[in-house]
Each structure stands twice: as C-alpha cells, then as structure tokens.
Amino acid sequence: MTAPDAPAIRVLIVDDDPLLRAGLAMMLGGAPDLEVVGEAGDGTAVAELVAGRRPDVVLMDIRMPSMDGLSATEELRSRAAAPEVVVLTTFDADEHVLRALAAGAAGFVLKDTPPAEIVEAVRRVAHGQPVLSPSVIRRLITRATGGDGRGRRRERARERLRALNEREHEVAVAVGEGRSNAEISAALHLSVPTVKTHVSRILAKLDLNNRVQIALLVHDAGLVGDRDDEG
Structure with a gap:
C-alpha cells in the first residue's frame, strides 16, 4: 500500500x-x-x-x-x-x-x-x-519449456545474458523467478538499493524496457522452471 x-x-x-x-x-x-x-x-x-x-x-x-x-x-x-x-x-x-x-x-x-x-x-x-x-x-512457462523454435530461442537468450557479470546474472535469474527487490536482497545478501542498481544495469546492458522483459529472457534461456534438459 x-x-x-x-x-x-x-x-x-x-x-x-x-x-x-x-x-x-x-x-x-x-x-x-x-x-x-x-x-x-x-x-x-x-x-x-x-x-x-x-x-x-x-x-x-x-x-x-x-x-x-x-x-x-x-x-x-x-x-x-x-x-x-x-x-x-x-x-x-x-x-x-x-x-x-x-x-x-x-x-x-x-x-x-x-x-x-x-x-x-x-x-x-x-x-x-x-x-x-x-x-x-x-x-510463458509453456513457451520456455517447449514448442517450436525452443532451441533457437534458448541459445539467443543465453548469448544475450553473457553480457552480464556474475552478480548481474544472479539478479536476472532472481527476477525471472518472480522475486521482489526485497526478496532478492535477502537471497543474495545485498542491500535493496544495490539490487535496484543491478536491475538498472541489466536493463541498460540488455537494452530491455522493464523487469518483465528480463523475466522473459531468463525463461527463454531455460534458467528457471523446467531444467530437465539443462546442461
């Protein structure tokens, strides 16, 4: 509120x-x-x-x-x-x-x-x-875990995410899991302002518009949800 x-x-x-x-x-x-x-x-x-x-x-x-x-x-x-x-x-x-x-x-x-x-x-x-x-x-889960073009989407998404450093990658995955800034802060032992800074840098590096687009990219990369064929 x-x-x-x-x-x-x-x-x-x-x-x-x-x-x-x-x-x-x-x-x-x-x-x-x-x-x-x-x-x-x-x-x-x-x-x-x-x-x-x-x-x-x-x-x-x-x-x-x-x-x-x-x-x-x-x-x-x-x-x-x-x-x-x-x-x-x-x-x-x-x-x-x-x-x-x-x-x-x-x-x-x-x-x-x-x-x-x-x-x-x-x-x-x-x-x-x-x-x-x-x-x-x-x-969105169905899109990320099956359907035509899945492999191509996954490789393109993973290639884009390689632009991030390790911490930014962790934050991006947490955003893809639907976590709030406070939840990411607790899980990664970062302050909330630091999480916000990382999110802003992710958006800038990947030329994305908002957190939803980060989540879409992470889902396409197969980094959340069904990981049975990860590897």
Missing part, C-alpha cells in the same frame, strides 16, 4: 467501451491512493493524453478501432520516461500476451479479474512489480 502522505498513483484508462471506462474509473477512483487523470477510447489519443496528464500507469485495452492497445503500448514505451502499462483485456491468446510483454507492458490482466485485484495490480505496477494473470504465467 502507498503511505498515507505519498502522492496518489495517477491512472489513465484506455478502452473503446464507454461503460467499461466508467466502471473502471469508479472502481479505481474509489481507492484512496489512486487518481484517474484521464480516459481515452482509442490508442491514437494515448500519446497526447500521457504528455498532458502525466499518468504513472496506463490501463490499456487491446482491441480498439483506429489504433489497438498493443501498437499504442509499443509507441508509448519507446519514449523516455514512459508510464507503466497494464494491458486489460478479454483475450489471452499467445500472440497478444507475448507482443504486449515484448512491447514493455508491465502487466497483463484479464477483464474478468476481480475488481480488488485490478486495483492491486495498478498499485504493484506503479511500484515496479510486474503483474501477470495465472493463465499468462502458464503460457
């Missing part, structure tokens, strides 16, 4: 359904630590609204008429100082999940998620913690 005197987390809602936007605005606005600063019905309006309203988190639908949420996320996250993005959708097809995460989304939450969990997802993403629905996590 946000401290009582901390600034409210600023949220922009992007969805082409006005009734859903109204419901989300009411739900999020009812949380004392969240503030809805704007709404949009299409991805084409996102860049201008983000520039003017300065949200911390964008709740982004996928299917919209002129520019879909995946394209809007790619455009938004390519910019400096971009807000975090939580993709909120009824669809969990593999190509949507992976494209959203590869674009830099920090969360992927299905619309049938209970309201309290959507509110908590916004809070967590605002504080640098990726959020994925259980079905999404299962898909």
